[in-house]
Amino acid sequence: ERKSVIVLERQKRKRKHGELNQGEIDAKAFHEKIRSIILEGTKSLVDSAQSLGYLSGETETSKDPLPSQDCRLAALCEMAKELPLVADEEQEWTQSLLTEEGVASHVDLFSQVTENSEAWAAVVPLMGEEYIIPHDTAFLLSDFTRIQPLVQCGRRFDVIVIDPPWENKSVKRSRRYSSLPSSQLKRLPVPLLGSPGCLVVTWVTNRPSHLRFVRDELYPHWGVEVVAEWFWVKVTTSGEFVFPLDSPHKKPYEVLVLGRYRPANDHTSPLQTANVPVEDKRLIVSVPSALHSQKPSLSEVLKLYVGAEAKCLELFARSLQPGWTSWGNEVLKFQHISYFDLEPADTSKAEATEDAAET
Template sequence: MKSYKVDDKIGQLKLSIAINLIPNLPPVPCKDYRLIVADPPWDFHLRETDPSHRGRCPYPAMTDQQILDMPIGAIGGDDSYILLWTTNNHQFLAFKCLLAWGYEHKSTFTWEKVTIAGKPHMGMGHYGRNCTEQLLIGTKGNAPSMSTLGLTNVPNIIRARRQQHSKKPEEFWVLANTLGQRLENCERLGKLSQPSRIELFARQQRPNWDSWGAEVN
């Protein structure tokens, strides 16, 4: 576990989550989900313990191998989707995760982060300032395409304002909720008596979703 100075508020928050919350997490539930949303805590190494670094994440990261070893393939149904968020820096690892979990990459959506004036929101970066985040769409088995499910007019770019760290825009959740509903009502996959979607690394409970994460009640 990394060592942080006593007056390093972000570092102390990470320690608190790692010590008090993560060890008490329940196992990832196994329910043959038809839709999985995941936003893993990708590991950033640069200046991790430097309190002056404004780009640090406020929660503990997982190692690359820990993320790859997650039992995602076991909780996804035979014919299912995954929506996997990744930073630009971690795209290669994210594609490896899809393969390790048994999913085939189908499309990449880009979240263009904008200011209130509609201009690109400049983030960090040594090879260009990051203004985007990527969403990988993956499927397993014979999951029907989005167009087969009636989602025929969905652009693969989301233009929305950046919010608090790691919080995804509501435009994404409109898509995820619609896709989840269509998968649950797909006659080809059989009817369900309850929702079959889960958000991993969640920070709040969402209606009609199972939620798993260190910060969700």
């Protein structure tokens, strides 16, 4: 007698309508904890800005479409892995972008830190494309496997800003950039890059698991002591939240975790150092860039805590800043000439100065 076999598929238990998973419960609790800070702080800053004529709802008249330039930098970094590594004693770890005559030199972008030490920005051809390189800046185009030049170039930084490509569903769907598992961030050689007391700032998504990872695992792994949490609040040109504050899907703010690097062999008490205490729960309110995932510059905001002459580094950068060193596998992405409106330099003042000097 033949017996029929019935195969039962194990179905995933469907959540009841309104039922939250643990991650959503944690996110809701975190939001409720900081909600009043975001609401009241944003209102105060927006009111102040509007009293000065900002956030009036006016937008620029230009509505040109955003550049659609295809960024191939990450792919080039992958190709560069096939190049042989040079022994330490034979390697120059830094190189000048421009020659003494002020023209672009032949540079190795993947295994040396490239510097533009001039007092002016330069438009340079690199890898068949044109990029604008700010004055007094340095950068390394690489991924984890080629970060050694940044470590070996002999610089120790007073500020390290990290904008990790966190894993999340929207990134997977959009494929705008490659994400990175949280555990891989421990490979960043922060203890080899930071000076004692270095201010480490990490951009974090609103997932509580990412926030816990940074506070409880990543910073202790590097020897970084958490000192504050800040919030970047995104508003429209009229000062409204870009998303409803209590939206269950997207929040109009992101978190920054700030810490001080305390080397294990540094026995100096934090009270004995010259570090300025960092206030907790500060807000940065701004209109977000139209470019995806482009964060506001923290250069001016952080000067109070590190000084105007601080050496600053950005990790996972996708653009350059004057006075900063930047690293990432798309470090030149938003320096492409298509993202800029160029105007001819006004040489009349310089010529007048030269004529006056001759007379």
